[in-house]
Amino acid sequence: MKKAPVNKIIQFSNVDGPGNRTAIFFQGCTFNCMFCHNPETINMCRSCGICVPKCPAEALSTGTGGEVLWDFKKCVQCDTCIRLCPHDASPRVNWMSVEDVMQQVRRCAPYIDGITCSGGECTLQAGFMTELFREVRKLGKTCLIDSNGSFDFEKEPEVLEWSEGVMLDVKAVERGWSETLISDSGDMVLKNLEYLKKIGKLFEVRTIIFPGRDVENEYTVRYVAEKIGNACPYKIIRYRPFGVRERFQTIIGEDETDNNYAEKYARLARELGAAKAFVV
Amino acid sequence: MSDALNIIQDPTLTYKQELLALARLGESTDNSLRYSDEYYEAKRKGALCDLNEGVMPYRPRYICPDYELLFKKGCDFLQLDPPKDLLEAVNALEIFYCHVPSITSFPVYLGDLDKLLEPFVIKEDRAYAKKVLGLFLRNIDRVQTDSFVHADIGPEDSITGRILLELTEEMQLAVPNLTLRYDPEKTSDDFALACVKCMLKTAKPSFANHRMFVNEWGERYAIASCYNGLSVGGGGFTLPRLRLYECALDAKSPDDFIERELPRHIDLQLEYMDKRVKFIVEQSSFFKTNFLVTEGFVKLENFTGMFGVVGLAECCNFLLGIEDKKKGFGMNSEATELGIRIMQAIENRVSEHEAPYCDAYGHRYRLHAQVGIDSDGMDDSPGTRIPIGVEPTMLEQLEVNEKFHPFFPTGTGDIFKFEETYIKTPEAILPIIKGSLANGLRYFSGYLENNDVVRVTGYLVKKSEIEKLRAKKQSLNNVTVFGMGAQDGGHALDRRVQHHEESSC
Numbered sequence: 174m175k176k177a178p179v180n181k182i183i184q185f186s187n188v189d190g191p192g193n194r195t196a197i198f199f200q201g202c203t204f205n206c207m208f209c210h211n212p213e214t215i216n217m218c219r220s221c222g223i224c225v226p227k228c229p230a231e232a233l234s235t236g237t238g239g240e241v242l243w244d245f246k247k248c249v250q251c252d253t254c255i256r257l258c259p260h261d262a263s264p265r266v267n268w269m270s271v272e273d274v275m276q277q278v279r280r281c282a283p284y285i286d287g288i289t290c291s292g293g294e295c296t297l298q299a300g301f302m303t304e305l306f307r308e309v310r311k312l313g314k315t316c317l318i319d320s321n322g323s324f325d326f327e328k329e330p331e332v333l334e335w336s337e338g339v340m341l342d343v344k345a346v347e348r349g350w351s352e353t354l355i356s357d358s359g360d361m362v363l364k365n366l367e368y369l370k371k372i373g374k375l376f377e378v379r380t381i382i383f384p385g386r387d388v389e390n391e392y393t394v395r396y397v398a399e400k401i402g403n404a405c406p407y408k409i410i411r412y413r414p415f416g417v418r419e420r421f422q423t424i425i426g427e428d429e430t431d432n433n434y435a436e437k438y439a440r441l442a443r444e445l446g447a448a449k450a451f452v453v
Numbered sequence: 454m455s456d457a458l459n460i461i462q463d464p465t466l467t468y469k470q471e472l473l474a475l476a477r478l479g480e481s482t483d484n485s486l487r488y489s490d491e492y493y494e495a496k497r498k499g500a501l502c503d504l505n506e507g508v509m510p511y512r513p514r515y516i517c518p519d520y521e522l523l524f525k526k527g528c529d530f531l532q533l534d535p536p537k538d539l540l541e542a543v544n545a546l547e548i549f550y551c552h553v554p555s556i557t558s559f560p561v562y563l564g565d566l567d568k569l570l571e572p573f574v575i576k577e578d579r580a581y582a583k584k585v586l587g588l589f590l591r592n593i594d595r596v597q598t599d600s601f602v603h604a605d606i607g608p609e610d611s612i613t614g615r616i617l618l619e620l621t622e623e624m625q626l627a628v629p630n631l632t633l634r635y636d637p638e639k640t641s642d643d644f645a646l647a648c649v650k651c652m653l654k655t656a657k658p659s660f661a662n663h664r665m666f667v668n669e670w671g672e673r674y675a676i677a678s679c680y681n682g683l684s685v686g687g688g689g690f691t692l693p694r695l696r697l698y699e700c701a702l703d704a705k706s707p708d709d710f711i712e713r714e715l716p717r718h719i720d721l722q723l724e725y726m727d728k729r730v731k732f733i734v735e736q737s738s739f740f741k742t743n744f745l746v747t748e749g750f751v752k753l754e755n756f757t758g759m760f761g762v763v764g765l766a767e768c769c770n771f772l773l774g775i776e777d778k779k780k781g782f783g784m785n786s787e788a789t790e791l792g793i794r795i796m797q798a799i800e801n802r803v804s805e806h807e808a809p810y811c812d813a814y815g816h817r818y819r820l821h822a823q824v825g826i827d828s829d830g831m832d833d834s835p836g837t838r839i840p841i842g843v844e845p846t847m848l849e850q851l852e853v854n855e856k857f858h859p860f861f862p863t864g865t866g867d868i869f870k871f872e873e874t875y876i877k878t879p880e881a882i883l884p885i886i887k888g889s890l891a892n893g894l895r896y897f898s899g900y901l902e903n904n905d906v907v908r909v910t911g912y913l914v915k916k917s918e919i920e921k922l923r924a925k926k927q928s929l930n931n932v933t934v935f936g937m938g939a940q941d942g943g944h945a946l947d948r949r950v951q952h953h954e955e956s957s958c
Contacts, residue, residue: 184848185951187874187881194881281848284888453877 176268177301180214180293184281190317190340190376192286195278197305200266202294203323205356206344207425208381210416213255214293216262224254224264233264271304278309287315287337296324299332306335317376321355322362326369338376338405339369346396350389354425366397370404379408382435384426394438398447407450409439465934467927469598473558480507486732492721500699500718503725504556504692504761504826510729511737512554514759517675518750519686520564523549530744539573539582543589550597553745555678557931559599562677562688563629567606567614574613583616587624590617594626600912600932601678604629608636608663610644618651618658625655627906627913627930632676635890636663642883649879649886649899653871656900656908662858662890669862679824679911680896681864684813687755689863690730693722694761694823696833697768697795707772707791711798719802726758726818730809754812759863760803761823764833765792766840783839783853792837796860822857822865824911825945827938835910836865844949851889858895866896868908871951876901902950909936909945916946 178200183189189196202215209215220240225233232247233254241264248265255263267273278288288309290302295318306316316336322343326333333339343362345351351359369375378397382390394409401407411430414422435452442450460466460474486508495501506514523545527534531549536542546564553560574582593602606614621631633640633648640663648658659680666674666682673685683689700718704710734740734753745751766782769791775781782788800820808818822836834840837857844850847869854867875882886897898908905915914936918928922937939945 184846185881185885187878192878192880193884280852283892284848284851284885286884 291319
């Protein structure tokens, strides 16, 4: 049976799409963004074992094959392991089948509008998600994909068939800035922006505004606003240093983006035709 | 120093609060209403509690007048004609409210305000109607100075309902308490969402499971006081409570408790209720001469006795030897299943008892999950609630609630505290309310973490008013002092906050 690495499931979330949603966070990401707030979801555990002796609840152990094992029942969620991890990974991952996830979703179903798959980068589990969405749809609930845009949706559109659409992050447009910020050219993201809009599966677009990055911010917002127009909401998000790795804070900022500064870009986006642009 | 002198020298009591305290003191000088020695012994041990109802009841505890009748035929005693316009209508209600007794001496039920006032409101210009209703609410807050004063709206949308929500949000008052009677067929999502927004900003309205109440009481039911289901044109004679933790202290095992100690205490509480109900009906003058009775605003047959319980969580944890509350009732299926067994045993025994009067309910009392009082401290959590400080995720808390709420026609409820981001996403709360009510939840209350008006256990207080009392200043609202006690002794304002990052695995 197909299993996927799940970092966590949030039963009730009000910040992962409209209404009340169950949010499923998969482990593993295709980018390495400087501003990532949960960098422990980026890589898969390499079983280096550094965290094992440091766990105060003795929830971590080494298996017969040398792999790091995690005991959910003993874990006190103190986050010691993910702070120590030199690989931006986490030993706290559940390998779950579609049915495992569905058991959680069914329990939440009476109280939610739908589910959102997020990460890490959930499209690394596209096949798993397609099966999951098919089951969730049977409950009459909606399915959203929260993606960094690195997946070629045009080439493998099956997962979109059962989904209301994609909440797409467009973090950087200018190639140099993109390579600095997310360790990727960002070409696929921009391709997806156009493709998803064309097929009506662009649910919303988000861009983070960084303090003092006038040129980069404007370039990104202009590009996105002109592309999406009125097709979907455009969320302008303020950069917040909370949870960002220290070595990157010194590069992209230790201060939160000022609200008025962010509002300036929301206004710009609206002037360029993205009528549903607003700061969150 | 005498008790009377203590009262009249207390700097934190308003004149009216002194008067009520002196009346309670005067009532306590008579002891002609007597109970068995076993009753007094159980009371002394704290297993039974009369909620300081007073030893000589001179009115039913809760009275829910038929205000529609007032509007239809007026009131001879108060010399009120049926109102012809909005001003006359609110004036008649303001006068009438001052003559409705209760345990607190304030009216615990103000009527279905939207239904009552809509015919008058629609004849007026909206801005004028809003002005009049604003003054009406101000009158209630300053004259009926007690947070157990309660008004109902819904289930249908209305202009009056909308105006009352707007005013509730703008005025930020603790009084009156407010309930939306929610029915998925009759209440539009748009109106329900307006209520959620108002609830986040002012801790009211709460959401009552309309279908559940209609099934038990018929269409004409009231939500009064904290969250009490009662009949319009009737009410509740009395509300004593079993303090289940203390009831269990002498039990040798869960079975011993259910077979021996629990029935013993149930019977003692029933003895208390029977004697008290008979006294109110047969000895006190209320049902003989009060205009509410003689003019038909309430009818004796529509009253029932409310059989209260409190502290189920602590009772179950004690019986199973669970010392860490985090692993107890609410988080532990064995403890929760024991809770269900205990509630079924209580329900069975109370329903076998032939109660005096209570004609409309087959001479039966009805169960009530009492919400706790300030002196309970941490020993007995309200009703069947999970103790504050160890609540699991919201989903798990709702699932436990849904198992227990159907036991309590005369009221139960739970309260959820939401963090600030929810003010921007009220549409994330409505599906939770709808789902839980559909699954058997009776009553849902919520508020936002940093509000001034907050819900303590079932009633509302302003945190700023509690601070006045701490500074030895007077607070106009009688209930502020309970809020302070519940905050200090029961940590009632420290309930778990619904954040967006809660995980299940």
